[in-house]
Amino acid sequence: MDPPTVLEKALEFHGHRCWASVAGVRVGLAALEKLGVKRSGGTQLYGIVEIGEEHGGMCFGDGVQYATGCTFGKGNIRTLTHGKFVLTMIDNKFRHSVRVTTRNVVIKRTQESEFIEFRKKGIPASKIAVELIDRAVDFTWLNQTRTISKLIRFKISNILRDSRKI
Numbered sequence: 416m417d418p419p420t421v422l423e424k425a426l427e428f429h430g431h432r433c434w435a436s437v438a439g440v441r442v443g444l445a446a447l448e449k450l451g452v453k454r455s456g457g458t459q460l461y462g463i464v465e466i467g468e469e470h471g472g473m474c475f476g477d478g479v480q481y482a483t484g485c486t487f488g489k490g491n492i493r494t495l496t497h498g499k500f501v502l503t504m505i506d507n508k509f510r511h512s513v514r515v516t517t518r519n520v521v522i523k524r525t526q527e528s529e530f531i532e533f534r535k536k537g538i539p540a541s542k543i544a545v546e547l548i549d550r551a552v553d554f555t556w557l558n559q560t561r562t563i564s565k566l567i568r569f570k571i572s573n574i575l576r577d578s579r580k581i
């Protein structure tokens with residue numbers, strides 16, 4: 416599947432269009448590319464998402480699940496409630512891992528957007544103009560994620576240590 420198709424299917428799976436699920440798709444695809452692997456049909460891959468329990472954080476998790484195939488249903492994903500938009504992906508077969516974050520500019524621009532202003536006033540996303548939502552979706556999609564580290568040899572203690580840094 417090409418990336419735009421993954422994005423559209425992920426948004427369909429998620430149920431609505433929002434920047435955080437797009438950010439999840441982005442980091443998921445970046446992690447697969449960096450590790451040189453395909454979406455997981457089994458449990459070769461294991462994902463750790465550092466998210467918050469707030470709405471946006473949970474949306475991010477859906478994007479990651481769809482893009483990577485690391486799902487709660489298969490038991491190969493877990494969350495650390497650090498209130499970030501970060502994914503660590505482990506390739507169990509080759510014992511590599513990669514940590515990918517959403518760029519600060521995406522988070523900052525989104526938090527300052529009209530869409531978020533409406534959301535903060537308690538207006539549900541379904542009542543906000545589609546153009547405002549799509550503006551945040553497009554900006555997120557077009558801006559690259561960044562890869563923080565690639566561990567040659569995966570150790571869970573390294574991942575938990577790194578997760579406290581950023």
Ligand SMILES: [Zn+2]
Nearest residue numbers: 432433436474
């Ligand atoms: Zn959402």
